[in-house]
Amino acid sequence: MPSLPAWLVALAAAAAFLVGWLAQRQRNERLNGSARRARDQVLEDASRDAAALRKNAEFEAKDIIYQARAAFDTETSKTRQEQARRNEMLDQREANLNRNAVFMAEKTTRLEKTDEELKQGLAGLENDRKQLAAMLEEQTRKLEHIAGLRAEDARHMLEDNLIGEARASAARRIRDLREEAERHAKRDSQKILALAIQRYAAEHVAEIAVSVVDLPSDDMKGRIIGREGRNIRAFELATGIDVIIDDTPEAVIISGFDPVRREVACQSLQKLIRDGRIHPGRIEEVVAKTRQEMMEKIREIGEQACLDLDLQKLHPDLYPYIGRLHYRTSYGQNLLLHSREVASVAAIIASELGLDPKLARRCGFLHDIGKAAEHEFEGPHALVGAKLIKKLGEQEIVVNAVGGHHQDMETLSPYAFITAAADAVSASRPGARRESLESYVKRLEALEKIAESFAGVERSYAIQAGREVRILVNHSLVSDAEAAVLAEEIGKRVESELEYPGQIKVTVIRETRAIAYAR
Secondary structure, eight states, X not given: OOOOOHHHHHHHHHHHHHHHHHHHHHHHHHHHHHHHHHHHHHHHHHHHHHHHHHHHHHHHHHHHHHHHHHHHHHHHHHHHHHHHHHHHHHHHHHHHHHHHHHHHHHHHHHHHHHHHHHHHHHHHHHHHHHHHHHHHHHHHHHHHHHHOOOHHHHHXXXXXXXXXXXXXXXXXXXXXXXXXXXXXXXXXXXXHHHHHHHHOOOOOOBOOSEEEEEOSOTHHHHHHHOGGGHHHHHHXXXXXXXXXXXXXXXXXXXXXXXXXXHHXXXXXXXXXXXXXXXXXXXXXXXXXXXXXXXXXXXXHHHHHHHHHTTOOSXXXXXXXXXXXXXXXXXXXXXXXHHHHHHHHHHHHHHHHTTSOHHHHHHHHHTTTGGGGSTTTSOSOHHHHHHHHHHHTTOOHHHHHHHHHTTTSSOOOSHHHHHHHHHHHHHHHSTTSOOOOHHHHHHHHHHHHHHHHTSTXXXXXXXXXXXXXXXXXXXXXXSOHHHHHHHHHHHHHXXXXXXXXXXXXXXXXXXXXXXXXXXX
16 A cells, blocks of 8 residues: 655644644533532532521620620629628718717817826825825834834834744744644545555565575584685685684674675585585686576566566566565665565555556566666666666656655656655564664764754754654743744754654654742
8 A cells, every 4th residue: 555645644643633632622621610610619608608607606796795794784783782881881980980089089188187187186195295204204203202212223123023923923824734734644644554554464584794604514614714725715706705714613604795695605605515525616616607596596586576566568687686686685674575565565555546556566666676786877776776777668657756766856746755655664664674773873863963953942852763853942932833843944954964764753842830939
């Protein structure tokens, strides 16, 4: 097939391109028309929705404006009412202030008038005072001339008389108060103490400073002494106790002021005698073993005493101190037995007074614990005991009772007084304590010397083993009222200067004797 000319092909291609372009254009116009219609529809719908929203917003805005206006009207009405009430109150207050101002003006006027009258009255009184002073001065000169005394001397005489009358009145008052207190307190106190003593009974053993060890024969004395005295020297060095070997048959004496050491020495010597082997090495071995056994025994004694008295929650370190009291004495009275007695008496007194008997028993039992620990602390045994039990965690009431039962510290509870009373009951009981003849005589002499040091005392006599001092006074120097004051002063002086168990009764005797002779 013959080929077409080139220009014909180009023309055909241009015609095809033109046809395609026209077809594409028509298609684009159709699409644009659809888009414009859709856009117009959307805009129309949006306009309708916007109109509807605008109407709804207008309705809601109108409703909000209406509600706000109603709330504003209500609040405005309340504010107006409140303002009206306040205006009314201010008006009333202003009226009151006006009335008060008028009243104050009237009162000021009256006060000014009264002040003027007072000034005039004071002027008159001043004139009267001057006239009275002149009259008194003239009268005083006349009285001084008549009496022959100056006013100053008369004043001194009057003061002396008034002081004497006041002292007499005070003495009578003191006597009346003392008698009244004794009437009310003596019966109850005697009842309580008597009941406490009757309900408690204890055995008492008086300890001494020496112990006697029996021997199987007198030949044992030589073995105890040893060659050139080496055994007895070794024994005394190991125990710290003196061994006295004299003519006493089949016995040696162990002497020492430390009861615990003395007991260790006695037991050690008894073991050596039974064993038969007595030489320095054996002595040291036996003494060391006996001392260890003694410490265990002391602890057991203390623990058993606490169990017997039902004392709970005591620190275990207190048991050795309590056990040592078994081997210590005070004026011949065994301290452990004394402490147990004080504990029981204190518990009974507390029960009668409506207090805690267990707490009182605890205070009474520990009151002398310081006597077993004096080498560890400084001070009186009461304060030593208080420091010891406080260190071991004892409660404050017990610490105060232990430290205050001899007034060494301020007492803070009635248990301190109960402990002191029970201690005095146990110590002052007849036969409870011993004292040497020399100290006994010195105490009686000191008692009489104190009594005779007061003015007006003629003689004094200590009687009833120093439990009472009777004082004879000069009736011309001491009145009946002053006798009561004198007894009180002597009692306080005795308390401050002497140490004694129990109490001392001070009796002042004043009498008038009239003597005449028939000739």
